[in-house]
Amino acid sequence: MVIALLTDFGTKDYFVGAAKGIILSINENAQIIDITHEIPPQEIKSASFTLRACYKDFPKKTVFVAVVDPGVGSERRAILAETEDYYFIAPDNGLLSFVFNEEKNFFIFELTNEKFFKYPISRTFHGRDIFAPAAAHLSNGTKPNEFGKEIKDFVRFEESQPRKVSKKETEAEIIYVDRFGNLITNLTQKDLPESFTIEINGKKISKLQNFFAEAEKNELFMILGSAGFLEIASFQDSAINLLNIKVGQKFILKENS
Amino acid sequence: MVIALLTDFGTKDYFVGAAKGIILSINENAQIIDITHEIPPQEIKSASFTLRACYKDFPKKTVFVAVVDPGVGSERRAILAETEDYYFIAPDNGLLSFVFNEEKNFFIFELTNEKFFKYPISRTFHGRDIFAPAAAHLSNGTKPNEFGKEIKDFVRFEESQPRKVSKKETEAEIIYVDRFGNLITNLTQKDLPESFTIEINGKKISKLQNFFAEAEKNELFMILGSAGFLEIASFQDSAINLLNIKVGQKFILKENS
Amino acid sequence: MVIALLTDFGTKDYFVGAAKGIILSINENAQIIDITHEIPPQEIKSASFTLRACYKDFPKKTVFVAVVDPGVGSERRAILAETEDYYFIAPDNGLLSFVFNEEKNFFIFELTNEKFFKYPISRTFHGRDIFAPAAAHLSNGTKPNEFGKEIKDFVRFEESQPRKVSKKETEAEIIYVDRFGNLITNLTQKDLPESFTIEINGKKISKLQNFFAEAEKNELFMILGSAGFLEIASFQDSAINLLNIKVGQKFILKENS
Numbered sequence: 189m190v191i192a193l194l195t196d197f198g199t200k201d202y203f204v205g206a207a208k209g210i211i212l213s214i215n216e217n218a219q220i221i222d223i224t225h226e227i228p229p230q231e232i233k234s235a236s237f238t239l240r241a242c243y244k245d246f247p248k249k250t251v252f253v254a255v256v257d258p259g260v261g262s263e264r265r266a267i268l269a270e271t272e273d274y275y276f277i278a279p280d281n282g283l284l285s286f287v288f289n290e291e292k293n294f295f296i297f298e299l300t301n302e303k304f305f306k307y308p309i310s311r312t313f314h315g316r317d318i319f320a321p322a323a324a325h326l327s328n329g330t331k332p333n334e335f336g337k338e339i340k341d342f343v344r345f346e347e348s349q350p351r352k353v354s355k356k357e358t359e360a361e362i363i364y365v366d367r368f369g370n371l372i373t374n375l376t377q378k379d380l381p382e383s384f385t386i387e388i389n390g391k392k393i394s395k396l397q398n399f400f401a402e403a404e405k406n407e408l409f410m411i412l413g414s415a416g417f418l419e420i421a422s423f424q425d426s427a428i429n430l431l432n433i434k435v436g437q438k439f440i441l442k443e444n445s
Numbered sequence: 446m447v448i449a450l451l452t453d454f455g456t457k458d459y460f461v462g463a464a465k466g467i468i469l470s471i472n473e474n475a476q477i478i479d480i481t482h483e484i485p486p487q488e489i490k491s492a493s494f495t496l497r498a499c500y501k502d503f504p505k506k507t508v509f510v511a512v513v514d515p516g517v518g519s520e521r522r523a524i525l526a527e528t529e530d531y532y533f534i535a536p537d538n539g540l541l542s543f544v545f546n547e548e549k550n551f552f553i554f555e556l557t558n559e560k561f562f563k564y565p566i567s568r569t570f571h572g573r574d575i576f577a578p579a580a581a582h583l584s585n586g587t588k589p590n591e592f593g594k595e596i597k598d599f600v601r602f603e604e605s606q607p608r609k610v611s612k613k614e615t616e617a618e619i620i621y622v623d624r625f626g627n628l629i630t631n632l633t634q635k636d637l638p639e640s641f642t643i644e645i646n647g648k649k650i651s652k653l654q655n656f657f658a659e660a661e662k663n664e665l666f667m668i669l670g671s672a673g674f675l676e677i678a679s680f681q682d683s684a685i686n687l688l689n690i691k692v693g694q695k696f697i698l699k700e701n702s
Numbered sequence: 703m704v705i706a707l708l709t710d711f712g713t714k715d716y717f718v719g720a721a722k723g724i725i726l727s728i729n730e731n732a733q734i735i736d737i738t739h740e741i742p743p744q745e746i747k748s749a750s751f752t753l754r755a756c757y758k759d760f761p762k763k764t765v766f767v768a769v770v771d772p773g774v775g776s777e778r779r780a781i782l783a784e785t786e787d788y789y790f791i792a793p794d795n796g797l798l799s800f801v802f803n804e805e806k807n808f809f810i811f812e813l814t815n816e817k818f819f820k821y822p823i824s825r826t827f828h829g830r831d832i833f834a835p836a837a838a839h840l841s842n843g844t845k846p847n848e849f850g851k852e853i854k855d856f857v858r859f860e861e862s863q864p865r866k867v868s869k870k871e872t873e874a875e876i877i878y879v880d881r882f883g884n885l886i887t888n889l890t891q892k893d894l895p896e897s898f899t900i901e902i903n904g905k906k907i908s909k910l911q912n913f914f915a916e917a918e919k920n921e922l923f924m925i926l927g928s929a930g931f932l933e934i935a936s937f938q939d940s941a942i943n944l945l946n947i948k949v950g951q952k953f954i955l956k957e958n959s
Contacts, residue, residue: 190469190473192462192465192466194462197881198880198881198882199456199713199736199738199739199740200738200740200741200880200881201738201752201755201880201881202737202738202752202753202755202756202929203880203881204736204737204738205706205708205735205736205737205738205752205756205759205760206755206756206759206928207759208706208735208737209706209735209756209757209758209759209760209761209764210759212704212733212735212760212761212764213759213760213761216704216733216761219469219473220735221462221465221466221469221477222456222461222462222479222736223459223461223462223465224456224457224458224459224461224462225456226456226457227457229881229882230938238458238459238462239459241458241459241463242459242462242463242466243466244466245462245463245464245466245467245470245573246462246466246469246470247466247469247470247473250466250469258914258915258937258938259913259914259915260913260914260915261912261913261914261915262913262915262916264915310926310927310928311912311913311925311926312913312914312925312926312927312928313927313928316759316928317928366455366457366458366460367454367455367457367458367460367486368455368486398518398568399516399517399518399519399568399569400515400516400517400518400569401515401516401517401518401519401521402519411568411569412567412568412569413567413569413570414463414567414569414570414573414574415459423515424487424515447726447730449719449722449723451719456713476726476730478719478722478723478726478734479713479718479719479736480716480718480719480722481713481714481715481716481718481719482713483713483714484714495715495716495719496716498715498716498720499716499719499720499723500723501723502719502720502721502723502724502727502830503723503726503727504723504726504727504730507723507726623712623714623715623717624711624712624714624715624717624743625712625743655775655825656773656774656775656776656825656826657772657773657774657775657826658772658773658774658775658776658778659776668825668826669824669825669826670824670826670827671720671824671826671827671830671831672716680772681744681772
């Protein structure tokens with residue numbers, strides 16, 4: 189069974205090795221897949237975006253272990269989410285919000301059964317001591333409700349949604365920046381008028397392209413990206429460098445008259 | 446069966462996870478191996494060098510998925526190369542050139558059979574939608590010619606070759622810089638006179654070493670590297686820092702009189 | 703059988719791919735796990751710390767391949783260590799010291815049997831040509847003493863230990879800095895008085911926390927970390943940035959009166 193890892197552990201330390209070691213100690217046949225360990229430290233929303241953007245590509249019954257956990261050791265709970273096709277193990281801090289927004293039916297269980305923890309439990313590394321062992325036991329056939337009781341009051345944050353601010357204007361937001369410096373917005377196909385311009389940091393962009401190589405070098409353009417969102421990009425350069433922008437930046441989409 | 450990935454996707458986003466997820470969705474028993482995902486964005490020649498430097502170390506029948514794809518979404522084709530021992534799946538942009546230079550017999554098929562694509566096909570991420578599924582289907586036993594027709598007019602660039610510029614002088618080139626800052630040249634054993642000096646960026650280097658620890662700290666020297674090429678290196682420092690050089694830099698090798 | 707890799711190869715070049723390819727060529731069923739390839743180049747002690755911090759989390763009979771090898775190609779030996787539960791393959795340069803300090807019984811064999819090398823053996827990349835093939839053959843059932851003779855004079859360095867400098871003062875040391883900028887000291891639970899203060903780079907720190915989220919933003923505090931050592935940390939910031947410190951920095955722990 190596939191166990192897919194998405195964390196902010198980084199790849200230079202023992203953290204990833206320890207988590208994988210624990211999984212294999214419990215289920216030596218687990219097929220461990222790294223999604224990424226380079227979520228920026230403590231950026232829960234980046235983790236949520238990244239997980240949402242790829243989890244449906246995995247085979248059914250994949251167990252996702254998603255750990256960005258600034259509250260580790262505090263009273264924040266550890267949870268297991270069961271959806272129609274997948275399992276997710278994560279701290280109860282909203283990390284799974286974007287997954288919940290995609291799923292109609294899901295059940296959340298709190299991880300409380302100490303039988304499935306690794307001892308001694310550290311106060312700072314539940315990735316190794318609680319989340320990884322839970323994933324391994326799940327892949328061995330332990331049922332979700334054996335880990336703890338179902339809960340309904342889990343943490344869930346809303347995704348920022350584009351917002352009409354006038355008849356022809358929509359306020360939207362940059363929600364993610366990828367490795368290439370492409371700026372992912374919260375606009376999807378259904379939010380886009382037939383013809384439009386965006387204004388961001390004093391620059392107007394109205395060229396909508398089908399693919400990268402259509403553009404001139406250093407030209408800013410828009411493109412419907414592979415995660416389903418409108419992106420601001422630049423061919424052979426990085427849009428984030430050209431625009432000097434951060435995640436969370438708001439901007440205006442104007443329908444052309 | 447082994448599916449080995451070499452891309453410029455980086456490791457911070459959902460790209461690698463998505464490609465792996467798709468492979469496992471089609472063949473859950475595929476053994477996915479990361480060669481690297483840190484080819485500098487869009488540097489096709491670096492990808493070609495890296496793939497050439499390690500593909501023969503893999504078991505026979507390994508499927509390599511090599512994706513550095515600035516032309517994604519345009520008319521550039523997607524190809525499958527079958528050599529005596531291996532399969533390669535890549536965009537038709539020259540990425541496989543250095544492999545072709547190593548192989549006597551190989552056949553190239555264009556990936557056109559839509560049965561093996563993932564839908565909807567994005568315009569920007571064929572790694573997930575075309576290349577990864579092709580690799581997975583191949584590992585499941587699909588024959589190369591089921592993916593599309595054989596083609597002969599694939600893209601192939603020549604490797605830069607050392608060039609005699611006078612009786613005792615050869616012009617050579619830096620073709621790659623590795624993680625340690627070692628400068629890999631296009632000179633191999635057969636290009637080297639018994640005794641020689643190189644001149645690069647105003648510096649002369651004539652010490653040829655067998656291994657790193659022979660050198661003084663910060664001293665520049667030459668060494669026959671593990672990929673089969675002459676390298677310029679420095680022990681406990683980085684040659685690229687000491688020489689301030691880029692890939693593509695030409696230099697002169699002089700036979701000592 | 704699990705083969706776990708810990709190296710300073712980095713992840714941008716062909717080095718990791720080549721080592722994995724060789725392993726799979728010898729044992730296609732090996733389960734290769736990346737611990738890390740980002741040990742800082744040639745930092746043997748960082749490698750030793752990282753390996754010690756996670757090896758016990760792996761299943762019994764795991765083969766660890768640990769390669770940080772500034773002396774590659776010189777007379778330094780290659781070794782295989784057999785402990786009660788694990789195998790370790792590494793250059794004989796002290797890299798396994800911290801493991802030896804954890805183990806009561808272990809045997810060291812020099813890797814000399816050329817039958818288990820990959821040819822031609824490069825002078826600069828024994829990770830591919832000696833260490834990786836040894837691990838693969840071991841996972842195939844080759845016995846440790848088939849690789850070479852047992853040796854007793856292997857390289858082993860002592861760990862820096864906290865040192866009493868007066869009745870109420872102990873000199874300790876920063877031994878590692880992790881991805882989050884947390885400073886790991888060589889102090890363990892048994893070294894800590896009931897109440898104490900540390901003085902480091904002109905700053906006094908006396909707050910000892912159970913977990914990260916207890917702290918104020920940018921506040922420096924101490925915490926017992928997941929590797930078993932006292933750490934100096936900062937919530938939502940990096941202690942190394944706040945303190946401007948390097949590995950090896952000494953500091954004083956004072957028992958409070």
